[in-house]
Amino acid sequence: xxxxxxxxxxxxxxxxxxxxxxxxxxxxxxxxxxxxxxxxxxxxxxxxxxxxxxxxxxxxxxxxxxxxxxxxxxxxxxxxxxxxxxxxxxxxxxxxxxxxxxxxxxxxxxxxxxxxxxxxxxxxxxxxxxxxxxxxxxxxxxxxxxxxxxxxxxxxxxxxxxxxxxxxxxxxxxxxxxxxxxxxxxxxxxxxxxxxxxxxxxxxxxxxxxxxxxxxxxxxxxxxxxxxxxxxxxxxxxxxxxxxxxxxxxxxxxxxxxxxxxxxxxxxxxxxxxxxxxxxxxxxxxxxxxxxxxxxxxxxxxxxxxxxxxxxxxxxxxxxxxxxxxxxxxxxxxxxxxxxxxxxxxxxxxxxxxxxxxxxxxxxxxxxxxxxxxxxxxxxxxxxxxxxxxxxxxxxxxxxxxxxxxxxxxxxxxxxxxxxxxxxxxxxxxx
Amino acid sequence: xxxxxxxxxxxxxxxxxxxxxxxxxxxxxxxxxxxxxxxxxxxxxxxxxxxxxxxxxxxxxxxxxxxxxxxxxxxxxxxxxxxxxxxxxxxxxxxxxxxxxxxxxxxxxxxxxxxxxxxxxxxxxxxxxxxxxxxxxxxxxxxxxxxxxxxxxxxxxxxxxxxxxxxxxxxxxxxxxxxxxxxxxxxxxxxxxxxxxxxxxxxxxxxxxxxxxxxxxxxxxxxxxxxxxxxxxxxxxxxxxxxxxxxxxxxxxxxxxxxxxxxxxxxxxxxxxxxxxxxxxxxxxxxxxxxxxxxxxxxxxxxxxxxxxxxxxxxxxxxxxxxxxxxxxxxxxxxxxxxxxxxxxxxxxxxxxxxxxxxxxxxxxxxxxxxxxxxxxxxxxxxxxxxxxxxxxxxxxxxxxxxxxxxxxxxxxxxxxxxxxxxxxxxxxxx
Numbered sequence: 058x059x060x061x062x063x064x065x066x067x068x069x070x071x072x073x074x075x076x077x078x079x080x081x082x083x084x085x086x087x088x089x090x091x092x093x094x095x096x097x098x099x100x101x102x103x104x105x106x107x108x109x110x111x112x113x114x115x116x117x118x119x120x121x122x123x124x125x126x127x128x129x130x131x132x133x134x135x136x137x138x139x140x141x142x143x144x145x146x147x148x149x150x151x152x153x154x155x156x157x158x159x160x161x162x163x164x165x166x167x168x169x170x171x172x173x174x175x176x177x178x179x180x181x182x183x184x185x186x187x188x189x190x191x192x193x194x195x196x197x198x199x200x201x202x203x204x205x206x207x208x209x210x211x212x213x214x215x216x217x218x219x220x221x222x223x224x225x226x227x228x229x230x231x232x233x234x235x236x237x238x239x240x241x242x243x244x245x246x247x248x249x250x251x252x253x254x255x256x257x258x259x260x261x262x263x264x265x266x267x268x269x270x271x272x273x274x275x276x277x278x279x280x281x282x283x284x285x286x287x288x289x290x291x292x293x294x295x296x297x298x299x300x301x302x303x304x305x306x307x308x309x310x311x312x313x314x315x316x317x318x319x320x321x322x323x324x325x326x327x328x329x330x331x332x333x334x335x336x337x338x339x340x341x342x343x344x345x346x347x348x349x350x351x352x353x354x355x356x357x358x359x360x361x362x363x364x365x366x367x368x369x370x371x372x373x374x375x376x377x378x379x380x381x382x383x384x385x386x387x388x389x390x391x392x393x394x395x396x397x398x399x400x401x402x403x404x405x406x407x408x409x410x411x412x413x414x415x416x417x418x419x420x421x422x423x424x425x426x427x428x429x430x431x432x433x434x435x436x437x438x439x440x441x442x443x444x445x446x447x448x449x450x451x452x453x454x455x456x457x458x459x460x461x462x463x464x465x466x467x468x469x470x471x472x473x474x475x476x477x478x479x480x481x482x483x484x485x486x487x488x
Numbered sequence: 489x490x491x492x493x494x495x496x497x498x499x500x501x502x503x504x505x506x507x508x509x510x511x512x513x514x515x516x517x518x519x520x521x522x523x524x525x526x527x528x529x530x531x532x533x534x535x536x537x538x539x540x541x542x543x544x545x546x547x548x549x550x551x552x553x554x555x556x557x558x559x560x561x562x563x564x565x566x567x568x569x570x571x572x573x574x575x576x577x578x579x580x581x582x583x584x585x586x587x588x589x590x591x592x593x594x595x596x597x598x599x600x601x602x603x604x605x606x607x608x609x610x611x612x613x614x615x616x617x618x619x620x621x622x623x624x625x626x627x628x629x630x631x632x633x634x635x636x637x638x639x640x641x642x643x644x645x646x647x648x649x650x651x652x653x654x655x656x657x658x659x660x661x662x663x664x665x666x667x668x669x670x671x672x673x674x675x676x677x678x679x680x681x682x683x684x685x686x687x688x689x690x691x692x693x694x695x696x697x698x699x700x701x702x703x704x705x706x707x708x709x710x711x712x713x714x715x716x717x718x719x720x721x722x723x724x725x726x727x728x729x730x731x732x733x734x735x736x737x738x739x740x741x742x743x744x745x746x747x748x749x750x751x752x753x754x755x756x757x758x759x760x761x762x763x764x765x766x767x768x769x770x771x772x773x774x775x776x777x778x779x780x781x782x783x784x785x786x787x788x789x790x791x792x793x794x795x796x797x798x799x800x801x802x803x804x805x806x807x808x809x810x811x812x813x814x815x816x817x818x819x820x821x822x823x824x825x826x827x828x829x830x831x832x833x834x835x836x837x838x839x840x841x842x843x844x845x846x847x848x849x850x851x852x853x854x855x856x857x858x859x860x861x862x863x864x865x866x867x868x869x870x871x872x873x874x875x876x877x878x879x880x881x882x883x884x885x886x887x888x889x890x891x892x893x894x895x896x897x898x899x900x901x902x903x904x905x906x907x908x909x910x911x912x913x914x915x916x917x918x919x
Contacts, residue, residue, distance in 0.1 A: 085584055113585035114556065115596065121552050122595070125545065153516055154544035160738070160766070162791060163594015164553070165546065208765040211742040211774070307591070311642040334639040335591070336791070338769055339798040343642070360593060360767070367770040 059100035059135045059183065064127040064175075066120040067093045069470070070113060070480040071411065071443060081251055082278035082308040087112035089443065091411040092119035092168075093468075093475060096130050096175045103135075105179025106469040107171040109382045110410040115164075116480065122168035125155065130176055139180040143203040146173045146388035150205065162360035166385055173386030174416065178466035187449075188387070188466040189422035193233060197222035200427070204392045205362075205385075212366045218395045225398070225430055232426045240457035241421055243439035244272035246304070246409060248291070251276045255290055262294040269456035271299055272327060272436055278305035281317055288324045297325070304330035307358065311340040315347040328354040328376055335359050341373035354378055357407035361385070362392040369400050376434065380407045381416035387466070390420050391428075398429040409440030414451045415467035418458045446474035490531035490566045490614065495558040495606075497551040498524045500901070501544060501911040502842065502874060512682055513709035513739040518543035520874065522842040523550035523599075524899075524906060527561050527606045534566075536610025537900040538602040540813045541841040546595075547911065553599035556586065561607055570611040574634040577604045577819035581636065593791035597816055604817030605847065609897035618880075619818070619897040620853035624664060628653035631858070635823045636793075636816075643797045649826045656829070656861055663857045671888035672852055673702065674870035677735070677840060679722070680706035686721055693725040700887035702730055703758060703867055709736035709748070716753055723755045735761035738789065742771040746778040759785040759807055766790050772804035785809055788838035792816070793823040800831050807865065811838045812847035818897070821851050822859075829860040840871035845882045846898035849889050877905035 074086040090113055096105035109119050129149050130138070138145060149169040150161060158165045181191040192200070201218050213221075245268075248261035258275075265273050275291055277284040284303070292301055303326060309317060314332040329351055333340045335358035345353040356378030359365055368374050377397045379390050397404045404424050406417040414437075421437045429435070437458050444450040448469040452459040461467070477483045505517040521544055527536035540550050560580050561569070569576060580600040581592060589596045612622040623631070632650050644652075676699075679692035689706075696704050706722055708715040715734070723732055734757060740748060745763040760782055764771045766789035776784040787809030790796055799805050808828045810821050828835045835855050837848040845868075852868045860866070868889050875881040879900040883890040892898070908914045 083584070084588070087585065087588075111585075112588045114583065115586045115589045118549070118553055118556060118595070119589065122546075122549055125549055152545065153514070154518065154542075155546045157515070157518075157543045158546045158550065158595050158598075159593075160789060162590075162767070164549070164589050164596060165594060167589075208741055208768060208771070210744075211771065310639055313641075334794045336593070336767070336794040337639060337798065339801050340639075340642065340794075358591060363765045363767040363771075367768065370770050 059098045059103055061096050061130045061133045061135065061179070062099050063097045063131060065095050065097070066123045066127070067475055068117050068120050068480045069093045069475055069478045070116055070486070071478055072485065074113070081276040081304065081306040083306040084112055089411050090116040092116050092123055092171065093470065094123050094127060094171045094175045096127070096179055098135065098179070103179070103182060105175040105182070107173070107175030107178060108412055108468045109167045109171045110413055119164055119167065122164045123171050126152070126168050126172050130172060135179055135183050138176060139183065142176065142180065143388065145176060146203070146386060147205050149173060150385050161363070161385065166361065167382060170382055170384055170386040170389070173388060174381070174466055174468060177387045178468055181466055182464040185464050187461045187464060188419040189426070189460060192423040193229065193426040197226060200391065203388050204395065205388065208363050209366045209392060209396065212370060212396050213399050217399065221395065221398055222428065225428055228430065229427055232430065236422055236425060236460050240454065240459040241425060242271065242436045243453055243456050243458050244274060244436045245270045246274045246438060246440050248273055249275035251279060255287065258287060259290055259294045262291050266295050266299055271456070272302060273299065274302040274304055274330070276306065277303045278308035281320060285322055288321060292324045300327040302326060302328045302330060302354070305332050307331045307334055309333050311337070311343055314344050318348045318351060326351045328352050330354040330378070331358070336364060338364065338367040338371050338373050341368060342371040345373055345375070352376065354405065356380060357383065359383070362389055362396070365393050366396060369396055369402060375402065376405045377402050378405055378407045379417065379420060381413050381420065387420065394420070394424045394428045403432045403434040404429060405434070405436050406438060408438040409442065411443055412447060412468050412470070414439060414444065415447050415449065418451060418461070419467055421458070422460055446470050490529045490534055492527050492561045492564045492566065492610070493530050494528045494562060496526050496528070497554045497558070498906055499548050499551050499911045500524045500906055500909045501547055501917070502909055503916065505544070512707040512735070512737045514737040515543055520842050521547040523547050523554055523602065524901065525554050525558060525602045525606045527558070527610055529566065529610070534610070534613060536606040536613070538604070538606030538609060539843055539899045540598045540602045541844055550595055550598065553595045554602050557599050557603050561603055566610055566614050569607055570614065573607065573611065574819065576607060577634070577817060578636050580604060581816050592794070592816065597792065598813060601813055601815055601817040601820070604819060605812070605897055605899060608818045609899060612897055613895040616895050618892045618895060619850040620857070620891060623854040624660065624857040628657060631822065634819050635826065636819065639794050640797045640823060640827065643801060643827055644830050648830065652826065652829055653859065656859055659861065660858055663861065667853055667856060667891050671885065671890040672856060673867045674884055674887050674889050675703035675705060675867045676701045677705045677869060677871050679704055682707045682710060686718065689718060690721055690725045693722050697726050697730055702887070703733060704730065705733040705735055705761070707737065708734045709739035712748055712751060719752060719755045728756070731758040732756065733758045733761060733785070736763050738762045738765055740764050742768070742774055745775050749779045749782060757782045759783050761785040761809070762789070767795060769795065769798040769802050769804050772799060773802040776804055776806070783807065785836065787811060788814065790814065793820055793827070796824050797827060800827055800833060806833065807836045808833050809836055809838045810848065810851060812844050812851065818851065825851065825855045825859045834863045834865040835860060836865070836867050837869060839869040840873065842874055843878060843899050843901070845870060845875065846878050846880065849882060849892070850898055852889070853891055877901050
C-alpha cells in the first residue's frame with residue numbers, strides 16, 4: 058500500500074527564444090517551460106509526475122501555485138486515491154479560499170491540473186498501465202464519477218453521460234485493437250512558424266506530406282499580404298488533397314478576423330484556429346457564421362469546461378482543442394470529451410510546448426476507445442520539439458501517434474533534463 | 489520630478505473567519521485579505537498604494553504575482569507616468585510571456601490591476617486630487633487613450649467612445665456639484681449574511697431602512713425553504729417601497745437557478761446576483777430570460793472586459809457590477825463603464841471585502857460625472873467592515889457615499905494596520 062510522502066516542484070525552462078521555433082503573432086519570444094511537479098511515495102521507484110506548460114516569465118509563480126495545492130495529495134494512500142480520483146479532483150478545484158483567485162481559471166486552476174495529472178500518473182503507474190488504457194478500462198459509471206458536472210448540467214447531466222458512455226462501450230475492444238495497430242492521426246505545425254522564410258516553409262511542408270501528414274497548420278495574423286502569399290505557396294507545395302489549417306493565436310478583434318479570413322483567397326482552409334480572444338464565445342460564434350464554410354477551431358487557452366460548454370451551445374467552434382495542462386487535469390478534460398461527444402464535435406487536442414504531446418495523446422486515445430469513438434476529423438497536433446527529455450516520448454509512425462504501452466500519464470522527464478534546465482541554476486542557464 | 493524607486497508587497501489578512509461575517513453559500517470561511525502593494529518614490533511622503541482583495545489562502549501567491557509585475561513601475565518618472573497611463577496599463581497586461589498564464593484572468597490579471605491602481609494612487613496624489621476628480625478632469629480624448637479596446641471593438645470603438653464622452657461632458661459641472669453635495673446612493677448587504685439568525689437579520693434590515701437605505705441585499709442559495717422564509721421576513725421588515733435584492737454567489741447550475749428563483753414567491757425582487765458561474769454568459773442570458781421581470785446582476789467575479797462585453801451583447805445582465813481589484817485596474821474598469829454607458833446599463837459596483845468600498849467609489853463617481861451620467865438605478869454596495877484600517881475611509885451620510893476630497897485612489901492603509909495584520913507574523917496572528 059504505497060503512500061504519497063511528499064512532493065517537489067521545479068522551475069524548468071528551455072531557452073527556445075534564442076531561436077525562432079515556436080514564434081507566432083502573439084508570442085514573439087517564448088521560452089518553453091514547465092512548472093514541474095513530482096509526487097513522491099514510500100515505494101521505491103514509484104512517483105507521480107505532472108506539469109504546467111508556460112512560456113517563461115511566471116513559471117516560478119506557477120510552481121508556487123502548485124506548492125499551495127500539492128499538499129492535498131500528501132499522506133494519501135495510492136490505492137485509496139485510485140478509487141476516489143473524482144472527489145480528489147473536486148476537492149482541489151473547490152478549495153473555498155483559493156477559489157476566489159479564479160474561479161477555475163489562470164494560475165491556480167492550472168496548478169490544480171498539475172496536481173491532478175501527477176496523481177493520475179501515480180495511479181496509472183501503480184496499476185502498470187498507460188493512462189489511456191487505465192481510463193479505457195474503467196466502467197461508464199466509474200468514468201461519470203470522475204467528472205465535476207457543476208455548471209454544465211444544462212448541456213449534459215450525469216445520467217446523459219452514463220448513457221453516452223454505455224453506448225460507446227459497444228465496439229470498445231475493436232477500437233482498442235485498431236488503436237494499438239494503427240495509432241491516431243497526427244497533424245503538424247512544424248512548417249508553419251512565422252519566423253521561417255518562404256523557402257524553409259515550403260521545404261518543410263513538402264517534407265511533412267512526404268512523411269505522411271494529411272493536415273498541416275500555418276501560423277498567420279501579422280500581415281495579410283504575407284499570409285496570402287504563404288498560404289498560396291503552402292497550398293501549391295502540399296497539393297489539393299492535403300488539409301491546410303491556419304492559426305492566428307488570438308491576434309484579431311472580431312470584425313478584423315472576419316474581414317481578414319474572408320480576404321485570404323481560395324486556398325480551401327480546413328480550419329481557422331484561435332481567431333480572437335479565448336473567452337469570447339459570442340465573438341467566435343459571430344466569426345464562425347461569417348466565414349462559413351471555413352470552420353473555427355479553438356481551445357488551447359480556454360480556461361475551463363464552462364467556456365467550452367458555451368462554445369458548444371453557441372456553435373462557436375467545429376473542432377474542440379483540449380489542452381493537457383490548461384484546465385483542471387484529466388478530470389476536467391473528460392468533461393470536455395463528454396460534452397463534445399454528445400454534440401458530435403471532434404476533439405482535436407492542442408500539443409507542442411513541453412510535454413503536451415506526451416500527455417494529451419492519452420486523452421485523445423481514451424476518447425477514441427471509450428467516449429467519442431470513430432470520427433473522420435479526429436486528429437492530434439504534433440510538434441517535433443523537446444521529446445528527447447521525456448521518459449516515454451511520443452512515437453510517431455507514418456504521421457500517426459502510436460499508443461504508448463509503458464505505464465503512466467506521460468509527464469515524467471529525465472532527471473538529467475530537469476537538472477540541466479532548472480531555472481536559473483541549471484547548467485543550460487548558467488553555462 | 490518624483491520617481492518610483494522601488495516597491496514592497498505585504499500579505500495582509502484579517503481573521504474574519506473567526507466570526508460569520510461575510511459568510512455566504514459559496515464562501516464558508518473567508519479570511520478577508522489584501523495582497524497589498526506600495527510603490528515607493530524619492531519624494532518624502534509620496535507613495536502609491538494598490539491591493540488585490542482575496543479571502544485567505546493564496547494571498548501570498550497573489551503577492552508573488554504582484555512582485556513579478558511591479559517592476560514595470562520602478563524607475564518611472566511620476567509626471568511621465570501620469571501622461572502615459574494607458575500605455576503603462578497595456579504594457580502590464582500584454583507582457584507576452586506572462587500573458588500565457590491567463591490571458592487576462594486570475595492571479596496574474598489581478599496583479600496587473602494592483603500595480604495599475606497603485607500607479608493611479610501615486611499619480612492622483614501627486615496631482616493632489618482624489619482619483620474620481622482626477623479622472624473627471626481629463627478630456628474625452630485623454631480618457632479614450634486610457635482604454636485597451638483590444639477585443640471589444642465589436643461593441644465599442646475608440647471613435648464611438650469619444651463621441652459618448654463628448655456628449656457626457658455636457659452637464660459634467662453640474663453633476664460634479666450634485667455629487668459633492670449629495671453623494672451617490674449606497675445599498676447595504678449588512679443584514680443579509682447567511683450566518684445570521686432571523687431575529688438579527690430582521691433587526692439589521694429595520695435598522696438599514698431607518699438609516700436611509702433604499703435597497704438591501706440578502707445572501708441566499710443554500711436552502712430554498714430558508715430563503716423563502718427569510719425573504720418574506722425581510723420584505724415585511726422593510727415594507728413595500730424599499731428595494732430587496734438577493735445574491736446567490738454562483739451556487740446554482742443554470743436549470744436550478746431558474747427553478748429556485750421562480751419558486752421564491754412574490755417578494756418583488758430588484759435583482760438576483762451571481763445566479764451561476766461568472767464565466768457563463770450564455771447561462772446568465774438563459775436565466776435572465778426565464779426569471780423576467782426579475783433581473784440579473786453580476787460582475788464581481790467577471791474576469792475581464794471580454795466577458796462583460798458578451799454579457800452586454802447577450803442581455804445576460806441588467807446591472808453591471810464592476811469590482812475594483814478583480815480586473816486590470818482603473819483602466820479596464822473604464823472600458824466597462826464605456827460599454828455599459830453605450831447600452832444604457834447602470835454600473836452598480838461590488839464592494840465590501842478589504843478596501844473595495846474605498847477604491848470602487850471613485851469609479852462610480854467618475855462614471856456619474858463624466859461617463860454614464862444620471863441613471864435612476866445607479867447604486868454602490870456598502871458593507872460596514874474594516875474601514876477603520878484605511879487612511880481615507882468611506883464616508884456614508886444618509887445612506888449615500890460622500891465624495892472623498894483627499895488625494896488618492898483609496899487603497900492606502902494605516903501602517904499600524906498593515907503591520908498588525910501581516911500574515912503570519914503580525915501581532916493579530918501571533919497573539
